[in-house]
Amino acid sequence: MPDTPGAPDIPGAPDASGTFDAPDAPRSPDTPALIMLRGIRKRFGGRHGVPETEVLHGIDLDIRAGEYVAIMGASGSGKTTLMNLIGCLDRPSAGDYRFDGQPVARMDSDALARLRREVFGFVFQGYHLIGTATALDNVAMPARYAGVAERARHTRAATLLSRLGLGDRLQHLPRQLSGGQQQRVSIARALVNGGRVILADEPTGALDSASGAQVMDELDALHAAGHTVVLITHDAAVAARAQRVISMADGRIVGEERVAGRPADGHDFLTSTTTPAPDITRDRLPLWADLAEIFRSALQVMRINRLRTALTLLGIIIGVASVIVMLAVGRGSQEKVLAEMQVYGLRTIYVFRDWLPEGHQGRPLSLDDVKAVRRIPNVMQASPFIDQPGTVVRHGNRSFQTRISATTRDFAQALNWKVSEGVALDTVDEHDLRKVAVLGQTVRKALFGAHGKAVGEDILVGQVPYRVIGVLSPKPAPFPEDDVNSQVVVPLGSAIVRLVGRAELTRINVEIADMHHARETEAAVTRVLTARHGRKDFALLNQAQMVQQQADADRTLTLMLGLIAAISLVVGGIGVMNVMLMTVRERTGEIGIRMATGARQADIMRQFLVEAVLLTGLGGTAGVVIGVLLGLGLKAVGVPLIFSGVGTAVAFGCAVGTGVMFGFMPARQAARLDPVKALAGT
Template identity: 55%
Template sequence: MPLIELREVRKSYGGEDGAAAVEVLRGISLSIHAGEFVALMGASGSGKSTLMHILGCLDRPGAGTYCYAGRDIAGFSADELAWLRREAFGFVFQGYHLIRTLDALRNVEVPAVYAGLPAQARAARAAQLLRRLGLGERLENRPSQLSGGQQQRVSIARALMNGGHVILADEPTGALDSKSGAEVMALLEELAGAGHTVILITHDRDVAARARRIVEIRDGRIIADTQPAQEPSAGGPSAAPRAASPAALPSSGEFAARMRAGVGRTASAWMDAREAVASAWRTLGVNRYRTLLTLLGIVIGVASVIVMLAIGMGTQARVIEKMALFGTNRMYVVPGGDNARGLGGTLSESDVALLRPVPNVAAAMPFLQGQVTLRAGNVDAAARVWSVTPDAPRILNWKPVRGVFFTWQDERDLATVLLLGKKVRERLFGKTDAVGRYVLVNNVPFQVIGELAEKGAVTGDSDDDDVVLMPFSTGSRRVLGQTHLSWISVLVDDLSKADATEKAITAQLQAAHHVKDFRIYNQAAAVQAQEDTQNTLTLMLGLIAAISLLVGGIGVMNIMLMTVKERTREIGIRMATGARQRDIQRQFLAEAVMVSLVGGCAGVVLGLAIGAALIFWNVPLIFSVRAILGAFGCALATGLIFGFMPARQAARLDPVVALASE
């Protein structure tokens, strides 16, 4: 049974858009047995290259039958054809067709990469083949650093990487000088003698004469088929015993089983990913400047998202912090109904006790405000006095910057102690520390036990730093002489439940008073609305910054489309050596993701650096790990999404068209 059999194979090109079809092959019938050394000879345009493409499963016949080892390839899928090219064929081209970004060793390794051979094993085999062909000192040289003869030997080594049962040599000496050409022909003769099936395509009759069988083609037809006259005797100078005989060919069932196993077999996902990333890194490293320009869009996009969100969150925190001075999570219960003509109403300490058990109320404090005259030495000053409980630092978010706050024991003892606001302390004592000193409050001596932190908050015509704080019991009974409250300050736990808490307080007090003679000012609800507004603004900043990421993604897609066009021949080479469509797609997708990955990392570093500089200049920033991870993830997704179309376009290229590309 022949290894390769063609019956009435025809191939035409054109015939689209009303143009006439050009028939290149016109009923070719040919049988080639395992171990033969056949020369397909013909002038340019005779159809011999088209025939080689069909023989090597790079193209399909337009009509007729092509059987390999008894199997008709017409029913083979793209992956099955890729497996056949990978396992059965080795190509040696006139133009060498080496991948310019890879050195000699890695060029030879390419077929084994797609066969799933481990990296160490394929490197060892590739090195062995190159040393056997006299290139042991050139393993790390790229094609541009090799002579034509050396490049052709690398091409032969690549053809043998996976076994090279059938060597298809297309004008292998056409671009070589006579000496290099003779060396290449000697290698092909040696391979034929070792049992490889060698199919030589040439227009040179002298080169064809080196084969044992010459098939001459003219105008798409076979016009002559010269069989070998007599096999030389064993041991003769030209003895070339066939290592494979027709009997050694697998049966149809065995071949099908091997093909199914081969198509299904692939390297591990980790090995595939590692190889794709390594190859992408090498390729991007060759075009450094273009890669850096592509990276720039991703870097700016990621850095912008990180910095913008950090500024938004920092500004939000600063605003909330400022609002905290006025009580971000507080409510005020004030005497007096909603109707100005209704009952005035009063609030007492017993009302405070009613509010403390209300759900979501963290604390409730009586508040009595009045006006007093202070004297320290010969300095008099009028100031507001706030009579509060020791809950004040927590509820008012206002702590002493010097000294201490009064205690519950001071509250019970009606202690004559107080804390001064910053401006009151400056008027009475200047820049001197007032803690431990005494002042007269309406002629009653009080000891200063602390100075309050500066608020810098002005409400209406009053200044919150121009106040004096004293225990509620002392202020109400010994200084102001009244127990009716100015208002009740309520601290809430959860701002999102502020409205429900307000309703619960209203219900509690209305049940006790039997009338609604009070009003509630819900600061917490206002703060929640402000926080929601700030969140919206922060999101808007993030989305504006994300536009630069989108622009960077479009840049990645544009560069990858250009890369596909520039590397069309490389894609054809990879397909000729057994790459499947998904292998090509994974390769180009890995390159796009690699650009985004490196750009994402650089963008994170740049964003953090810019943020650090802004913090140094007192710009409010809060870096969010979630925002950083989100920006980095978006960069990766950008590479994946915008790299998919170019990768898919690369995977769908026709091998023959790709190989012919310049």
Template identity: 55%
Template sequence: MSGAGEAAAAPPLIALENLRKRYGGRGGAPAVEVLRGVSLTIEAGEFVAIVGASGSGKSTLMHLLGCLDRPSDGRYLFAGQDVATLDADALAWLRREAFGFVFQGYHLIATESAQENVEVPAIYAGLPEAERHARSRALLERLGLGDRLDHRPHQLSGGQQQRVSIARALMNGGRVILADEPTGALDSRSGAEVMALLEELADAGHTVIVITHDREVAAAARRVIEIRDGQVVADSGRAGPPAAPAMDGPPRAGAGRGREHQGPSLATELADACRAAWRVMWINRFRTSLTLLGIVIGVASVIVMLAVGLGTRQQVVAQASAFGANLLYMSSVGASSRIPGRSVTLADLQAVAELPQLAEVLPNVTGNKVVRFGEKDLQTYVRGTGAAMPEVQNWPVRLGGFFSAEDDRDLAAVAVLGHKLARDLLPDHPNPVGRRILIENVPFQVIGVMAEKGAAAGDQSYDDLLLMPFATAGVKVFGQREPTYTAMTVREGASVDAAEKAVDAVMFERHGIRDYRIGNAAAAIAAKAKTEDTMTLLLGLIAAVSLLVGGIGVMNVMLMTVRERTREIGIRMATGARRKDILRQFLTEAVLVSVVGGSAGVVIGLAVGGVLIAAGVPVIFSLRAIAGAFLCATATGLVFGFMPARQAAGLDPVVALSSE
């Protein structure tokens, strides 16, 4: 007896108390009252038809019953709990666990198959994939669509689409079936089949509420409630005891939820969002390709620009280092070399050579001269230098030998040719050693050919040089005994900066003024490297602009996507998606677009880099740059996709469902 008493005391499943709904009333416009104090109760297990003419308020009442909208006044109690006290997540739980919607327009997601449409509520309920597939397949087979599982809505007839809609309503149990004009878009035969299905569900214990204007359809129900001008004008009353006990009420706002009340797992939703996004991208592949173009160009440009910049930097540094990174260079400043007692002299160099920080002091006298062999004349750069030059500047001899200190003392008329000069001056002599040439009509014997050297960045190529002993050049060619400039090698282990300061101290003591200039090769290399770094950064920033433009393209296409898929968003909300589920789904889609574009950009960037390497362009790929470009592309999707995703999550379910 106590059990019977508890059952009698249980609250009705649905209780409406003076429910009102108004629209408008803002900005001075008068409010339109659609529902005017509706009060009724519906017990669990009833089969109810709410009938009324178009504009009577019956569809608005269904939206309120299904928690798609909120009343302006009055109370809606579901299983004894005031729905107004529930937060957005609890309302989503009700739509997911308690209600199943069957719409006149079917409201199936166009890009999903029949089975995938049926599974949507289960995804948001967090049902494991295997169980989801098995249940959806069983429901569709039960409704006679076992051979239509993979068909999309446009491949199904109206009756078949409505049966898919019913299967979706039953996916999570469908304790309360809300059917809005379920036969309105069907022929008479299909309509009769759908009503027969609803009667079977009512017989099985489901609470079925049909919204219709067709009194023949309403006659199939066991209770008919008539609504007119937003008020209940007739109610045939409940026929018989409820066929099933009332379900548990929804979770309270902010209350803890059991496992069955949780939303989808992150992995499940991400997988579903990626699958849905990929399908939409493929269907709109031309538009997607144009959207991806900005991301692809941006990522590929960043990778290629930075790779070329790094390659060029390394090449410049390597070239500069090849001429000696531990070198100091000294020369007279301005007109001082023409003023007696003011130029850098050999006596100065002897004093400097005594510094412990220096290993070699190499005077040089240079100038352009005409060199002749046979009938061939060439203007070239002649350099008188010391015997230690090959060691000082890491420049080996390829053929023959280099002159000695004795040659320098004896004013020997010997010359060593640069690689290119030997080829251009004596093209018919692969080995010119022993040949005699004329320099300003002074005969010199070629004793060697230097190895190919190239040029330090911005300097004349060393391969065009003609080298001779310093004293010989000063007396026989240039008529000057003082050096044009001096190269000094810093001893191993000594600081280049300290050596430069020591040289400056000696020279300042001897001259009293700084009428000389001292250059640091290491500092020059660092300056060139910094210049290249600056250029690389500039190129990278230019490339990053493409990435930014690509991000704006992603945002634009996502805004279009939200607009195009507004009804789909409404369907997902009606089947139990929370606002954060919609936000996460569209954000995932934006990121997926960027990830695909970023991946394509990486591949294209590496391919372009490979072509440049084959063409002889210095290229060095940086794993950090590649990873950075890809992560920036992903972040671009996240940042620029947030606003469209937030807009999607903020849509009103009723407005979204009614969109075209």
């Protein structure tokens, strides 16, 4: 991978083989300084009505590779501000800072992060360890941001901790360690990427004398091993351990003294020969390789804030479950309505002979019209009908006035009507002009009683004898006044010859295949018959279109229900954003630690954005499970319900999408924090 634009060649960084050069030995006074400051000034304030204050007043300082320098001064003298500038945690307001000859002012944020990650190692007075991470993970963090694989960085971190006497404390959290142990963890963290320049800010300030002496011994040993050590202190005894003491007061260097450095006490825990550095790619790990670490961190934060996490998840869960159940109920109700309508044979377009404006009845419908209609796309069947109302039928001493419906064998399919006894009309009945009849349930009861046998019996239709071959199943009527069970169905041919004496059709029942194209099919029937008749002298009743309109209305209602349920997803997303904003505020110090150890802005953004997605992903998964279980419970008590795989996937995707959308702003806010202010927890 190419180096970050504007990034310098960093001495001590890994070479092509992935190993570190040993820290440079002290150079002669004529050697160019590794760290060179000229006229460095730092001002704070000057915005939003806050008066500007200058903390550093034209600092000139050279530090050569391998030196052991102590910067000493009272509290408020500016020494910590100077260390932040040297460690690239902050930028000077004026002046020139060069690291190994490279102007730091020209480096972008990623290049500065690379310096913090691969050159500088920080040892803070307050330790600055992430409280939710183990000692091992705290130490391995800079290597993670340097692109080192998890196993390699953990091996490196474990080796360092063991050499510092913490081999049995790898999985301990900072609160489970003493102050001296925490400081040794921070030293190991400073060294995990090589730590060419160690910046120690009051490293003994929070320790007892014994622990402080041990930490100073370790810093002495690091210097003896070739590391450049810059020590910030107000304690003259601590400063005396260095080779050179820089005195500061009121933001200025007021003195410099060279002292005889105390020899190292034999510690050699970080020489390149004893502990080779890991292979650093100088680029971040791919997201898939970093997910495990991010997830562990996120889950730890969730465990700490259980109640808040649960309440946030609740909004997502309710939203996802509501969308799934609402869509399933809506779809189930829609299918139920359609199924019930199909019982009425409402997949049908009825064509009637009509009256013309001048008061004459239109041209009769014919069998040729039926044949023409059958050829129209989307038409499954076209059944001719001759209706003769007011016909009296008799059996024995019982009679009943009803409607005769003369048709073909296709009528049962067109009307979705089956027989409960006997058989329906067939082709032979039509061709042979047989005198057979199929009775509706009302006619059957009127002529044969509730339990009398009808099939095989003879009846008189008008004055013509017909044999009963079947009884139609009971059928609900689409309209209360239309008793469809009160009719006698006979073959069209025999009715024309024996009953009505003419072939003029009363209507044509057109069964369509796809109800979604009912309107187009109606228009096609109109065109064909108008062309045949020369004018539109017929009327159409498109019940299929009515059914489709009802289905569309149900679909719209379902969509509205889904959108209403989706509102809770938005509310849950806002809750996620609120929680993430609170998390950024609460974890400001952690963000500062990550930046100090080399995290780029993109790394911080990735951390918090993935945490938001994880939060909503968990909520979405729980919502899907709860939604399905709730739906199954409703289905068990008889609620019509059909789950939609697409709807479920969309609901889950929307939940995760809210994590991305509402987590972006908090993640960006976290990434844009100033490292120094973040470390201070402000």
